[in-house]
Amino acid sequence: MLSNAFRRILVASGFAIATSFMTALSASAAPTTASSTTYFTGTVDPSCAVSTDFTGNSAGTANTYTKTAYAGSGAGGVLQLQASDTVAFNCNSDTVGVSAVVATTTPTAPANATLLAGVHTALVTSTVDGTQNTTKTGNGTATGTAWKTDTQGNIGATVQSTWNPTAGGQELLDGTYLANVAVTVTPN
Numbered sequence: 001m002l003s004n005a006f007r008r009i010l011v012a013s014g015f016a017i018a019t020s021f022m023t024a025l026s027a028s029a030a031p032t033t034a035s036s037t038t039y040f041t042g043t044v045d046p047s048c049a050v051s052t053d054f055t056g057n058s059a060g061t062a063n064t065y066t067k068t069a070y071a072g073s074g075a076g077g078v079l080q081l082q083a084s085d086t087v088a089f090n091c092n093s094d095t096v097g098v099s100a101v102v103a104t105t106t107p108t109a110p111a112n113a114t115l116l117a118g119v120h121t122a123l124v125t126s127t128v129d130g131t132q133n134t135t136k137t138g139n140g141t142a143t144g145t146a147w148k149t150d151t152q153g154n155i156g157a158t159v160q161s162t163w164n165p166t167a168g169g170q171e172l173l174d175g176t177y178l179a180n181v182a183v184t185v186t187p188n
């Protein structure tokens with residue numbers, strides 16, 4: 001602060017404007033603050049894509065069944081046909097729904113050896129949590145809900161295709177056995 005005597009000298013000298021300015025500079029004023037907020041939003045749509053396809057992904061690269069021999073038939077009898085294949089999906093979800101559409105072709109149905117007719121079973125098992133699986137016997141759709149994904153949100157599925165004779169049958173009827181299993185995963 002300026003003393004009164006000093007102010008009088010300044011006024012007499014023509015420094016009255018400067019005195020007012022200096023007085024204003026020496027006053028303490030409370031700061032005035034202001035703020036503003038901004039918001040951001042975005043949506044990531046759920047998705048899954050095949051990252052590693054089935055090995056047998058076409059008729060030309062079909063998986064070949066392993067044959068389990070029927071011991072009581074001598075040479076050539078087959079008790080069971082079995083093969084498996086695995087697919088991997090890159091997803092961005094914590095859980096997924098799974099569906100497996102199964103279509104099969106068997107030899108012509110026997111008129112006499114009816115117990116040798118083949119029965120197909122498709123078992124689809126999660127590669128992340130082996131306790132999560134779904135089974136379909138014959139043609140149709142098998143489903144699974146809320147299958148867990150891994151820490152990256154991804155999942156795989158192993159399909160096991162098995163042909164057995166009808167219950168009570170000793171071995172499979174001769175002929176060609178085909179199975180097609182289309183696995184679809186849907187993020188939840």
